[in-house]
Amino acid sequence: MCLNRMNIMKKEEKDMSKEKVVILGAGYAGLRSLKEIQKKNLNVDITLVNKNDYHYEATYLHEVASGAQPPKKICYPVKDVVDPKQTTFIQDTVEVINKDQKTVTLANNGDIDYDYLVVALGFESETFGIKGAAENGLEMVDIPSALAIDRHINEQFAKYNETKDESYLSIVVCGAGFTSIEFLGEITDQLPRLVSQYQVPADKIQLTCIEAMPTLLPMFPEKLTKYGIDKLVERGVNFKIGAPIQEVTKDEVVYKAGDKNESVKAKTIVWTTGVRGSSVIGRSGFDERRGRVVVEKDLTIAGYPEIFMIGDVSAVMDEEIGRPIPGTAQLALKQGDTVAENLEAKLNGKETKAFTFKSLGTVASIGNKEAIGEVMGSYLKGYPASAMKKVIADRSLLKTGGVKAVVSKGRFDLYH
Numbered sequence: 331m332c333l334n335r336m337n338i339m340k341k342e343e344k345d346m347s348k349e350k351v352v353i354l355g356a357g358y359a360g361l362r363s364l365k366e367i368q369k370k371n372l373n374v375d376i377t378l379v380n381k382n383d384y385h386y387e388a389t390y391l392h393e394v395a396s397g398a399q400p401p402k403k404i405c406y407p408v409k410d411v412v413d414p415k416q417t418t419f420i421q422d423t424v425e426v427i428n429k430d431q432k433t434v435t436l437a438n439n440g441d442i443d444y445d446y447l448v449v450a451l452g453f454e455s456e457t458f459g460i461k462g463a464a465e466n467g468l469e470m471v472d473i474p475s476a477l478a479i480d481r482h483i484n485e486q487f488a489k490y491n492e493t494k495d496e497s498y499l500s501i502v503v504c505g506a507g508f509t510s511i512e513f514l515g516e517i518t519d520q521l522p523r524l525v526s527q528y529q530v531p532a533d534k535i536q537l538t539c540i541e542a543m544p545t546l547l548p549m550f551p552e553k554l555t556k557y558g559i560d561k562l563v564e565r566g567v568n569f570k571i572g573a574p575i576q577e578v579t580k581d582e583v584v585y586k587a588g589d590k591n592e593s594v595k596a597k598t599i600v601w602t603t604g605v606r607g608s609s610v611i612g613r614s615g616f617d618e619r620r621g622r623v624v625v626e627k628d629l630t631i632a633g634y635p636e637i638f639m640i641g642d643v644s645a646v647m648d649e650e651i652g653r654p655i656p657g658t659a660q661l662a663l664k665q666g667d668t669v670a671e672n673l674e675a676k677l678n679g680k681e682t683k684a685f686t687f688k689s690l691g692t693v694a695s696i697g698n699k700e701a702i703g704e705v706m707g708s709y710l711k712g713y714p715a716s717a718m719k720k721v722i723a724d725r726s727l728l729k730t731g732g733v734k735a736v737v738s739k740g741r742f743d744l745y746h
């Protein structure tokens with residue numbers, strides 16, 4: 331259901347007695363908080379705002395970008411979660427949050443007001459100001475950008491046959507974090523299909539991954555990381571480690587190698603060096619760093635007890651190490667649960683509770699059937715790690731999207 335301004339005003343008039351709760355973003359954090367708030371049947375008027383009328387599982391974007399999965403496998407309609415008796419869904423883009431007026435400006439529907447706001451606008455690509463990265467790198471942040479990568483690779487492979495220019499078969503992945511490693515795993519799985527579809531010589535395909543840091547996937551023990559990286563090297567990936575990228579042009583990536591610059595020619599340059607929180611956060615004048623706001627213990631923000639920030643726009647401090655916990659879907663989902671409880675507490679004039687988080691583990695896939703990871707203190711690799719990743723993802727799909735979403739995605743078959 332998508333409403334115009336007139337409908338929104340009517341609804342505002344009708345429900346004057348109720349507190350207005352506005353949720354921005356229908357990603358992991360936003361949808362989970364909506365689902366849990368609705369379950370509580372609070373006497374509130376809920377509005378959910380999201381750019382699209384579908385939710386996408388961002389943790390699977392690399393599968394769409396590599397052509398391994400069509401978007402419909404990782405998306406489901408927002409309306410599957412919206413209870414129309416409690417919630418109005420507005421499909422629109424948030425431009426700015428006017429925190430002192432308690433309103434949100436939308437691109438097409440003007441301003442909407444709130445008593446409580448849940449900000450869950452997620453992540454954007456971070457270029458770190460590197461010359462040419464924004465213009466020439468292909469980002470992977472949502473369905474259109476993931477589809478654009480897949481389309482681009484297909485077009486370049488087709489062009490190789492017209493020109494015999496080998497740079498059309500060269501793919502550079504910038505950064506070697508989680509997203510890059512998972513994309514490399516998937517694209518190497520897909521190469522046999524691409525070779526056969528475009529009749530290109532497999533031995534002329536070049537895959538390069540360029541990373542500024544001297545170590546890869548530092549969250550895993552060295553032996554486990556080596557297992558994963560060796561798999562990718564066996565599949566033909568050439569790693570340039572400790573090689574900060576200096577510039578990205580239309581068909582070249584320049585990086586530092588020791589004290590000189592070197593470069594790789596490539597017609598496909600995938601930019602996955604890292605993410606930041608939504609730019610709406612900075613535009614709205616919040617006290618932020620890279621689009622993230624350090625939240626209070628109950629997930630509200632300092633000076634604005636009516637605003638909850640969750641997911642990739644929030645920074646939850648890990649008191650033990652004095653650094654924020656890395657933004658993940660797992661963290662976003664757990665925050666969604668806590669927001670529902672704390673909203674209920676606030677509405678009832680009760681004490682809010684402190685957010686706590688214990689990670690279930692971290693698993694990086696390397697294609698469809700391999701992975702490396704740590705799950706509840708155990709290190710896994712190969713098939714068991716891959717199966718565990720899918721089980722964790724399907725559990726969260728079930729909890730937010732429901733049985734319908736799991737069945738419609740064919741997720742009972744772990745290995746599609």
Ligand SMILES: Cc1cc2nc3c(=O)[nH]c(=O)nc-3n(C[C@H](O)[C@H](O)[C@H](O)COP(=O)(O)OP(=O)(O)OC[C@H]3O[C@@H](n4cnc5c(N)ncnc54)[C@H](O)[C@@H]3O)c2cc1C
Nearest residue numbers: 355357358359381388389423424452453641642658659660
């Ligand atoms: C390839 C990849 C693999 C990953 N793998 C894992 C993993 O294995 N495990 C894990 O835990 N995490 C993983 N992550 C990280 C995880 O996806 C993010 O931490 C998570 O998506 C954050 O959830 P979120 O709800 O904050 O934001 P998002 O999932 O980004 O959702 C934000 C929502 O807000 C909407 N939106 C954004 N801006 C606007 C606007 N201006 N107006 C209206 N709507 C807007 C978006 O359309 C989207 O629906 C991975 C990420 C990527 C890219």
